[in-house]
Structure formats: C-alpha cells, structure tokens
Amino acid sequence: MDIFETMDLFHSYKNSKVESLKNINIKVGKGKKTALLGANGAGKSTLFYHFNGVFKPKSGTVLFDGKPMEYTKDALAELRSDVSVMLQNPDEQIFSATVEEDIAFGMLNQGMVREEIDARIDEVLSMVGMTEYRMRPTQQLSYGQRKRVAFAGAIATHPKVLIMDEPTAGLDPQMAQETLEIADQLHIGGTDVIISTHDVDLAYAWADEIHVLRNGTLVYSGVSEGFYKDSVAVALAGLMPPAMFAIDSNLTEICGIGNGKYPHTRAELLSKMAVKDTKTGTLYGIPVDDYIDQAMIDCVLAHAEEGAAVGIYGIQTRRIAYKEALRLDYVFDGMENCLIEVMNGNDAVIYYDRSLSDMVIGKVVKVSGFGLKIPFEVRGGL
Amino acid sequence: MIDFSALPIIQQRVLLLAVIIIAAVGSILLARIINDRRRKAKGLPSGKRGGTSEQVQMDSLAYGSRMVSWSPLGKMFLALALIVAGLITKSALVPIATMTLGLALMAYSTNMRIPSILALAIGEAMLIMIIGCGMISIMGNPAEPAIWNAEILWFRIHMTAASFNQAWLVFFRAVAGVTLMLAFASSTPIPHLAQALRQMRMPKEITEIVVLIYRYSFLLLERMQTMYSSAQGRLGFNGFVRSIRTTAGIAVGMFTSALEMGDKAQAALDSRNYTGEFPIFRTPKPMNATWVAMPILLAVWMVLFGFYTEGLIDFNVIFFGGA
Numbered sequence: 001m002d003i004f005e006t007m008d009l010f011h012s013y014k015n016s017k018v019e020s021l022k023n024i025n026i027k028v029g030k031g032k033k034t035a036l037l038g039a040n041g042a043g044k045s046t047l048f049y050h051f052n053g054v055f056k057p058k059s060g061t062v063l064f065d066g067k068p069m070e071y072t073k074d075a076l077a078e079l080r081s082d083v084s085v086m087l088q089n090p091d092e093q094i095f096s097a098t099v100e101e102d103i104a105f106g107m108l109n110q111g112m113v114r115e116e117i118d119a120r121i122d123e124v125l126s127m128v129g130m131t132e133y134r135m136r137p138t139q140q141l142s143y144g145q146r147k148r149v150a151f152a153g154a155i156a157t158h159p160k161v162l163i164m165d166e167p168t169a170g171l172d173p174q175m176a177q178e179t180l181e182i183a184d185q186l187h188i189g190g191t192d193v194i195i196s197t198h199d200v201d202l203a204y205a206w207a208d209e210i211h212v213l214r215n216g217t218l219v220y221s222g223v224s225e226g227f228y229k230d231s232v233a234v235a236l237a238g239l240m241p242p243a244m245f246a247i248d249s250n251l252t253e254i255c256g257i258g259n260g261k262y263p264h265t266r267a268e269l270l271s272k273m274a275v276k277d278t279k280t281g282t283l284y285g286i287p288v289d290d291y292i293d294q295a296m297i298d299c300v301l302a303h304a305e306e307g308a309a310v311g312i313y314g315i316q317t318r319r320i321a322y323k324e325a326l327r328l329d330y331v332f333d334g335m336e337n338c339l340i341e342v343m344n345g346n347d348a349v350i351y352y353d354r355s356l357s358d359m360v361i362g363k364v365v366k367v368s369g370f371g372l373k374i375p376f377e378v379r380g381g382l
Numbered sequence: 383m384i385d386f387s388a389l390p391i392i393q394q395r396v397l398l399l400a401v402i403i404i405a406a407v408g409s410i411l412l413a414r415i416i417n418d419r420r421r422k423a424k425g426l427p428s429g430k431r432g433g434t435s436e437q438v439q440m441d442s443l444a445y446g447s448r449m450v451s452w453s454p455l456g457k458m459f460l461a462l463a464l465i466v467a468g469l470i471t472k473s474a475l476v477p478i479a480t481m482t483l484g485l486a487l488m489a490y491s492t493n494m495r496i497p498s499i500l501a502l503a504i505g506e507a508m509l510i511m512i513i514g515c516g517m518i519s520i521m522g523n524p525a526e527p528a529i530w531n532a533e534i535l536w537f538r539i540h541m542t543a544a545s546f547n548q549a550w551l552v553f554f555r556a557v558a559g560v561t562l563m564l565a566f567a568s569s570t571p572i573p574h575l576a577q578a579l580r581q582m583r584m585p586k587e588i589t590e591i592v593v594l595i596y597r598y599s600f601l602l603l604e605r606m607q608t609m610y611s612s613a614q615g616r617l618g619f620n621g622f623v624r625s626i627r628t629t630a631g632i633a634v635g636m637f638t639s640a641l642e643m644g645d646k647a648q649a650a651l652d653s654r655n656y657t658g659e660f661p662i663f664r665t666p667k668p669m670n671a672t673w674v675a676m677p678i679l680l681a682v683w684m685v686l687f688g689f690y691t692e693g694l695i696d697f698n699v700i701f702f703g704g705a
Binding site: 106109110 | 441442445571572573593594596597600601643646647649650651652653654655656657660661662663664
C-alpha cells in the first residue's frame with residue numbers, strides 16, 4: 001500500500017510557461033522512511049506541496065492513502081490535518097508571537113479543544129527540548145531554536161504523514177541527530193516520515209527508499225544503492241555519491257570483500273570490513289519507560305566489563321538521563337557509537353525508549369548481518 | 383530681564399537663527415549620541431543601522447512586564463482617559479499628575495527598573511517638545527505686556543506671561559501623553575493589542591494585518607540588516623552618492639524580499655490549515671466593568687482637580703518673578 005501516489009502529474013507556476021514538474025509517477029510506500037532527493041530547483045518542494053494540497057496539479061492525479069485528492073475546503077482541511085509539513089526555513093512557518101501560540105496555531109485551526117492543545121504543547125516541547133521556552137516570543141529565539149519550534153508545531157497535530165524539508169539544514173550536528181531521532185520515534189509510532197533534501201549522506205543513512213528528481217522529472221525510485229551505482233545518473237542529477245557508499249565501494253575493491261551488501265552507517269561498514277573472528281564485547285540494552293532504576297544500572301554496569309561505554313537513544317530516555325544526571329559517554333548517536341564500541345571489543349550499555357525496542361533490535365541484527373555478530377542482551381525493563 | 387533688543391538688529395537675527403539651528407540639530411545629535419553610546423556599551427549595533435534591536439527590546443519589555451496580564455483594552459482606555467483629562471483642563475498640575483502616574487506605571491511594569499530605551503524615548507520627546515514649546519512661548523499676544531520683546535530676521539518675538547504658561551502646559555501635556563502611551567506600549571505585546579482591537583469589533587482584516595505586520599516586520603528588518611551589513615562589507619557606503627545608490631538598492635531588495643516572503647507565507651499558512659483568522663490560544667483578559675469605571679473615575683477626579691488648581695502654578699512667577 002502506498003501513502004502517496006501521483007499519476008502523470010504536471011505542474012507549472014502561475015504566469016510561467018516552464019513546467020516545474022513533468023509527468024511525475026511516484027509511489028511513496030506506507031511505513032517506509034522516504035527521502036526525496038534532488039539538487040536545488042529540482043522540484044522537491046513543489047512536489048511535496050502537492051502532497052498536502054497546497055498546489056493543485058496542472059494535470060494528473062495525486063492519491064493520498066489510495067484515494068484521489070479533492071480540493072474542496074473541507075477535504076483540504078482534513079488532508080492538511082493528516083499531512084504536516086515542516087519547512088526548511090522556520091521563519092516561513094512561524095506566524096505567532098510566542099512559542100506556545102505558534103505550536104497551538106495548527107491545532108486551533110483544526111478546532112481542537114484547549115485542554116488537549118495544552119497537553120500536546122507540553123508533549124511536543126518536551127520532545128524537542130524546549131519546555132522552558134514555552135512563553136518566549138519567537139523573534140527572540142536563535143535559528144536552531146526556531147527550527148525546533150517549527151518542528152514542534154508540525155508534529156503537535158499528530159499527523160499521519162510528516163514531510164520535512166531539509167530538516168537538518170542550519171542545525172548543529174547534535175540537534176540534527178536529535179531531529180532524526182525524533183523522526184525515527186515518530187516513524188516507529190506509525191507516522192510516515194518523508195524527508196526532502198539534497199544531503200545525500202543524510203538520505204543514505206536514514207532512508208529506506210529514495211526518489212530522485214532532476215529538473216522536475218522523477219529519475220529514480222527505489223533503494224539508495226541502486227541509484228548511486230549509476231554514477232552518470234548521480235552526476236546528471238547534480239548530486240554526489242554519499243561518503244559511506246564511496247568508501248565502501250573503494251574498500252570493497254581494494255580488500256576484495258564483496259558480500260553484495262551496502263552498509264549505510266559506520267557500524268555497518270565496520271562490521272563488513274572487520275576481520276573474521278574479531279573479539280567483540282557485549283551490548284547490554286536497557287529499555288526505559290518513565291524512570292531510571294539506579295540499582296538496575298549499577299547491576300548492569302557491574303556485570304559489564306569495567307569501563308563499559310554508556311549511550312542513550314530516544315527522547316524520553318534522554319530527558320530522564322539529563323534529569324537523573326546519569327554518567328553518559330554517548331549522548332547523541334548513542335546506538336551507533338555503542339555498536340562500534342562493541343566491535344572494538346568493549347562492552348557497552350545502551351538505554352533506549354521502550355517504544356524503540358524493535359528499532360534497536362533491528363539495528364543490532366542488521367549490523368550483525370554485515371559479518372560481525374554483535375552479542376546483545378536486554379536487561380530487565382526500567 | 384533680557385535686553386535682547388539692545389543688540390544691533392543683524393546680531394540679534396544671526397544669534398537667534400543660530401540658537402534655533404543649534405537647539406534643533408543639537409537635540410537630535412544628542413539623542414543619537416546617547417543612543418549610540420548606550421548601544422556600544424551593550425555591544426549592540428549602532429541605532430542608525432536598522433534598529434532591529436530596539437524593536438526586540440520593546441517586545442521583550444512588553445512580554446516581561448508585570449502588567450502584561452492586565453486587560454489590553456483596559457490599559458488603553460486608562461491611558462486615553464488620562465490623556466484626555468490632561469487636555470481638557472487648563473491646570474498644569476493635571477498633566478504633571480498624569481505624567482507622574484505614567485512614570486509610576488512604567489516603574490511598576492518594569493519592576494522598578496525603567497530601562498534606558500524608555501528613558502531615552504522620554505528624553506527625546508522632551509528635547510523635541512522644548513523646541514516646539516519654545517516657539518509657543520515666544521509667540522504671545524502682542525496686545526499683552528511682554529516679558530521679552532524683540533524682532534529677529536522676519537520674526538517678531540513677543541513672550542508674554544500667558545504664552546509662557548501656555549508653553550509649559552503644552553510641554554507637560556505632551557510629555558504626559560508620551561509617558562502614558564509608553565507605559566501602555568511597554569506592557570502590551572502587539573498580539574494583545576490585536577486582541578483588544580478584536581474586542582472593539584474592529585474588522586478582522588485589520589487585526590490580522592496588525593499581527594502579520596508585527597511578525598514580518600522583525601523578519602524584514604533582519605533581512606535589511608543583513609543586506610546593510612553585506613553592502614557595508616563591499617564598500618557600498620563609501621561616499622554620499624554611493625550611499626544613496628546602495629540605500630536605494632536595499633529598498634528595492636526589501637520590496638522583492640517582501641513579495642517573495644508573502645508567497646512563501648501563504649503556502650505555509652495553507653499548510654497549517656489557516657482559515658482566514660489568526661486564532662489565539664492564551665487570550666488576554668477582556669475588559670470588565672472595573673476597567674471601564676476606574677479610568678472614568680480617575681479622569682473625572684483629574685478634571686475636578688484641574689478645575690480647583692487652575693492658575694495655582696504660574697511659571698512666570700517661578701522663572702521671572704512675575705514680571
């Protein structure tokens with residue numbers, strides 16, 4: 001089943017003879033992490049504005065959840081409640097004078113009750129780490145903070161689909177990582193997340209499926225490596241191969257390791273390239289609900305080799321870890337770093353949101369699948 | 383008394399012209415210098431370069447005010463009632479009292495720490511009014527006896543006791559108006575003002591425009607600041623003619639930026655289900671009976687106070703011993 005599908009979609013801007021989208025036939029799979037890739041001016045933003053009905057096709061059809069889009073006032077209001085957009089520049093999206101008012105904007109437009117809005121403002125501000133900024137005027141925030149507010153406003157409506165335009169542009173690496181973690185969490189929670197970007201490294205590491213646009217034409221749909229193997233298509237699209245893909249290709253050629261698998265992350269690459277029978281440590285996973293039990297932590301750390309690295313993964317865990325002032329080695333990208341520690345022969349402990357359990361296990365299995373088996377033990381449940 | 387007329391006529395004219403020019407230019411320059419020094423001391427960009435920081439400062443003041451939760455319409459009504467009371471009485475004590483009230487409100491609003499931005503605004507208003515009221519004081523009725531009489535250039539100076547008192551009354555009325563309006567402005571964020579306008583049944587098109595102008599003025603000023611710095615970095619302000627050209631270029635750039643911003647904002651508003659009206663989550667307190675009665679009572683009291691104190695203060699006596 002596809003969440004979005006377009007059939008013979010054409011679009012041109014008002015008073016322009018140039019077609020900004022030409023015969024787009026795209027299928028965005030439900031439950032997949034999707035990236036729209038393309039150089040500047042390729043038509044990514046124009047396409048995603050068709051997904052929430054802001055732009056109407058010149059010709060062709062857009063289907064949402066299997067049904068053709070209708071452009072009546074009521075139908076569009078319903079569609080935009082389901083499909084949320086986070087723009088690249090937060091200033092284009094933030095209209096209200098205070099953080100609280102701006103996050104409430106979309107929900108008030110939907111006619112939600114105030115008590116529910118109040119609770120959701122708290123929830124999303126906590127997710128983006130801006131709880132103490134609730135009453136602040138928006139123009140007094142830094143760019144990164146404004147971006148977080150825009151993100152909070154987009155997810156507060158609990159959309160079925162979240163479209164993010166260049167979500168990490170202008171953010172520091174830690175905030176970028178945090179944004180992707182939230183996107184992962186939303187994805188696990190059942191929200192379809194679509195990222196529109198020209199950051200090939202981000203798309204390669206994050207997305208299950210990519211769609212590449214070039215001058216308003218869809219030139220590729222599928223898994224990332226299928227596109228990057230065609231260097232001419234990559235160059236014509238105005239892109240470059242992701243660093244991970246290029247390093248893997250070169251190392252595969254030099255070392256002669258060709259298991260036909262394409263690592264998308266550092267841990268996957270190291271697992272693929274590691275010498276067989278490498279001694280690994282053990283990864284201890286501790287799912288976290290809403291509190292941390294110090295006795296359990298001490299028990300796990302005692303069990304693990306002395307000096308085990310500790311990482312966190314997930315918004316709730318991060319919040320609790322900060323509150324409890326836990327000893328942490330990897331605050332950001334904790335999962336990836338803990339996997340690498342284990343591959344280096346050290347033990348590691350990863351605290352993660354229980355809701356992310358499947359994703360954590362999936363990552364361990366995936367990395368192990370590249371060659372080096374990662375011993376993983378889940379300890380209790382906090 | 384000043385025997386200005388004893389001077390030769392040409393000297394009188396040159397002297398008065400010089401005084402007027404120096405007073406006007408000096409007031410403006412002094413205000414600018416104070417402003418720039420204050421900004422430099424705080425590490426802020428110079429005030430003549432865009433002025434974004436002043437806007438943000440006023441905005442911060444309004445949001446941080448102890449009076450922010452008061453009914454915006456009530457505050458506006460109170461300020462207007464006191465200004466009107468000051469205008470309809472002829473006693474100088476009434477505008478002095480309303481000015482004091484305005485300052486007291488400002489002090490309460492800012493937690494007894496009136497910031498330099500407000501002090502400077504009041505100072506600027508005073509400097510400007512000194513020039514205006516100076517003119518009123520020297521344009522007295524020729525039929526009345528003069529405190530100071532002279533003819534300079536084409537201008538006849540005739541300061542009378544009445545014109546001198548009138549000048550002081552106008553001065554205090556103006557400064558009282560400024561302090562009261564500043565007390566209102568520094569405690570009322572623009573969205574609250576828009577809400578007050580809604581409560582006054584203003585057309586929603588106007589209130590929506592007020593909110594949008596408020597929000598986008600910050601963004602446009604930010605963009606202008608960037609353009610200005612960029613032009614400055616490329617020697618765009620070297621020389622008068624080049625400065626004019628660069629300023630014109632920035633103005634055109636701002637215009638196209640505003641158009642582009644408008645297009646993008648429309649798409650973003652549509653994306654967030656905008657229905658043609660900016661909803662408010664935390665609505666400020668509405669105007670109630672207390673907010674109607676209190677300003678009216680205060681204004682009536684001020685008018686009565688003015689009625690009984692009219693003529694009590696004679697500035698001619700204070701400054702010239704009643705000559």
